[in-house]
Amino acid sequence: MSLNEIASLHPFFQLAPLVVFLPVLGLLINLLVGRRLGEKGIGAVASLATGGAFVVAVLLAVGLAQVSEGGTLTLANWITLGDLGVSWSFRIDTLSVLMMLVVSGVGTLIHIYSIGYMHSDVRHNEDPGRFRRFFVYLNLFIAFMMVLVSSDNFLMLFVGWEGVGLCSYLLIGFWFEKGADGIGNARAAKKAFVVNRIGDFGLLIALFLLFYNFGTLNFAEIFEKAPAVAAAAPGAIMAITLFMLLGVTGKSAQLPLFVWLPDAMAGPTPVSALIHAATMVTAGVYLVARSQALYFEVPAAQNVVMWVGALTALFAATIAVGQNDIKKVLAYSTISQLGFMVTAVGMGATVAGMFHLTTHAFFKALLFLGAGSVILGVEHGHAHAHTKEMEHGHDSFDPQDMRQMGGLRKRMPLTFIVYLIGALALAGIAPLAGFFSKDEILAAANEKSVGVYVVLTAAAFLTAFYMGRQLLMVFFGKPRSGASEKAAESPLLVTLPLVILALLSFFGGALNLPGSHLLETWLEHSLAEAAPGEFVLTVALISLGIALLGLLLAWLVYGRKPLFEKGQPDPLSRPLNGLFKALENKWWVDELYHAVIVRPYQSISQFSAGAVDQGVIDGLVNGMGSLVRSGAKAWRRFQNGYIRSYALTIVFGVVLVITYLVLR
């Protein structure tokens, strides 16, 4: 549709491109004149750009409330080649606008938070000039994320998909000279990009298959034809959905490609909150939700998606139990929660998946930002307690190590309260947001497959346990280092977004309360089949009981007798023994991949460059060269310039000829 046509549907719809262009405008302003604006100005420009995108998303939502089927706005013809035609179009429907609201809403809060956080961070890392760069990257991320969620075809979605991957790369490696050996952060960034590229490979193949089976990459046309194509070529749809799943496992950090996300915590904390918890990593969930029409045609693929999600949920939850880095716990928790969402959309419980995506964006962003506030506070405390500890020689202080925290409840009361709300919401305690969304997924699983239900419930139990462990280690007991003894509450710019997110995490469940089903009625205009999620009282009670049990167990282990010093072994390490070691070492998955993928490729590459390329191929070429040269050298003897030897040669020749003639 053109601008005029879409405006006639609803005047607000023509604003859609602004969700991309406002962040682009923001980053251009900061790029060009940011140096003159100062930190406050840069932060304001970037936050206003994202906030503006949020306002536009709200207006689109208002428009959709009146014209619920939405529309598509075509901006430009991007590539037309033969029978391939792709335009840059904005699809305005309830699903895409929901994503826009989450991305720009949570995004704006994180932008505001970042003004305060990065003010300290750039000073802590001794390069204040990089403040501007951070906000340029953040706005770029929002722009690409909007391209991803607003696209009306798979190619533009892919553009956004790889674009957010780039921003993730840039922001993980934001302090590219820091980390282990000074290169750790850069390595983490590279790992994230390469692992995601493996997923993108799958998505690209899915795109090719889509094009040849449907003749288009346009969402609406593909979803419309899905039943017909599925009837004609069921194998093709199977292949499409599974290759797409490979892309999902990359971007949404599922088994087997989840390994990049924990390392991605090398990025500044607001990045972990925005990109690696609330928005980008949910792109895979969005993709499956968007492609429901395809997945519904192949139940086998649905089962695969469902099990990948469920196993990831449990697997990552086990690892989270063994981590001591405050952000690593949250990272594995994110992988686990993404597993819940993927399970949901895999089962066809799309609304439940999107519901959990939304509430998770609230409480996980809250938790990460809360963790950031804790880190700021501890760093502050460390700076004040610094002189004393420095006398002991090298500075081994890690502001993210939960073993060095403890008792922060008293030093940072506001952070504690909001963190508690986030943790309880994640653990699934009623009536917080996480309870309702997780419960919907569990209820759907209970109906679909007992196995998945059991696995998810186990993961839910572990979730409550590791969040209880984290709360107790960070906020309770006694301070276990000078830094946490002297920790201080963070400034308002940091805590204000926390409070807003805490409110959202508390009341977010209202989005889709049993009985009202607000989100359900909202999304049913975009989804192929939106089966109403059921509220099963027994499932709800069991999950609540499991969550309380997890918290109770955490209290028994970490609360009754709190940790007293930082070097103390984890109370679980003795009873679980080898198992805990496996959890601490993340089941050695990184080591496994290194041994079976990275090292072999390195050897192949060395072998190709050395033995094959320099040895065989170039050897043959040079060999031919030297053969010619030595042949020429040998022949040169005859060209010695002496007439007598030429004469001899002639005589020799004549004799030969005569002999031949005679003997003939």
Place this chain on the structure above:
Amino acid sequence: MNFGIHPLLLVTFSPLVGVLVILFLKSQQKKAIRWTALATALVTFAISLWVLAQFQPGTADMQLELRVPWLRLDGLAIDFYMGVDGLSILMVLLTALLTPIAILSTWSAVEDRVKGFMIFFLLLEVGMTGVFLALDLVLFYVFWEFTLIPMYFLIGIWGGERRIYAAVKFFLFTMAGSLLMLLAILVIGFQTGTFAWSDLLAKRELFAAAQTWFFLAFGLAFAIKVPMFPLHTWLPDAHVEAPTAGSVILAGVLLKMGAYGFLRFNLPLFPEATVKFAPYLAILAIIGIIYGAAVSYAQKDMKKLVAYSSVSHLGFVVLGTFALTTQSVSGSVLQMVNHGLSTGALFLIVGMLYERRHTREMSAFGGVWKVVPVMGALMLVVTLSSMGLPGLNGFVGEFTILLGSFGSRVLGSPWFAGVATLGVILAAVYLLVMFEKVFLGPVKVEANLALKDLSVREIFTLVPLLILIFWIGLYPQPFFNLINPSVENLVSMVSSTLLAVH
């Protein structure tokens, strides 16, 4: 405005004016020589834009044709026959764009024998433009061989330590390939009585019987130039030893002559043989993609890494060419331009680092983004462009090539494109490794702390490339509009034989 001279003549031979002026300058007048060369190249670029303005997109026909009798060979007419269509227009523009950029990059890099350098450089431009415009086989061959001579001297005189070895290797490789092509050209000429491309197209049946041999003879020359695996080993040596400007032109334009040759001659003149050999060439192309990427990853020298990356990137171009679909062939033509832009820019930046530190070993660097932020940011964009990030030029080419190849009827299997798509992962590996080793991490070598960021001149050499990198990436349609009609025509011509074969 054209002073009565045909635009194609003007765009081809205008660098000679500069050569003439430089001949009359003293060797000590380096500044005057440089400015003359740059001005000449810029004027040539302006003329190429004027050619573009006269070019009608939307038609597959040969345009601005110029055909005058030239020589007679044993009663056979050899014409001075030139023309431009969708396959060549962008190549001409690319040549005219990269030449002034390369010349500007030598400002401080080439201090020795500037006069000779600039003369050879401008002569090289004449040869390259001629190759892309010539439509008479003999004329094409003359231009083709002519490019060898200036390049040979550019590597051999202004190159690095092993320049003689590299120059001779470059010369012999290319020469060996083109001799067979010359033989084939002569045989075809005597069989049909003409060397003109359009006449040959009409009289294809006359030499159809022996087209397998003709295809191979032409193909060998082109495959060496591209270069296709396993004929690529001249390339890393030539690149490493060549001066920066030489590498830019070598990667940016000279390699494209091979891929262009396939499109201009092999496909339309020998369609049955093309269809027959397509799967084999596609396999070699895919080996090139994967192998080039793997070998790149093992390199310690930046220039060598970029050189091997060309083997990988050009593999995509060849794959697209022989997949013979509208998308894949158009993608290939665009990817030739893309590779010229991104690899040209990569070589420029590597050259800038070399000028500062006199080494190209990646281990001598590390963490320099912090010291030279502008260079770091531009290198990042170029690196991303080279690895095919959406929004930048490389993606558009790679995507259309892979999409087109995936459903190619000539190749007959999606496996070709499927395996080639793995190259997308491997490209990210070796390019990000280079970026990491050079620009990220802490500064470990003291000398790097004093690195100077880009000068205004250096920024000027990169900005035109960056503009195009973004333009093609964000809005490729105008470029496809130029390419596509000729490609569609070519593809339908070859596929009609495919129908006949089956």
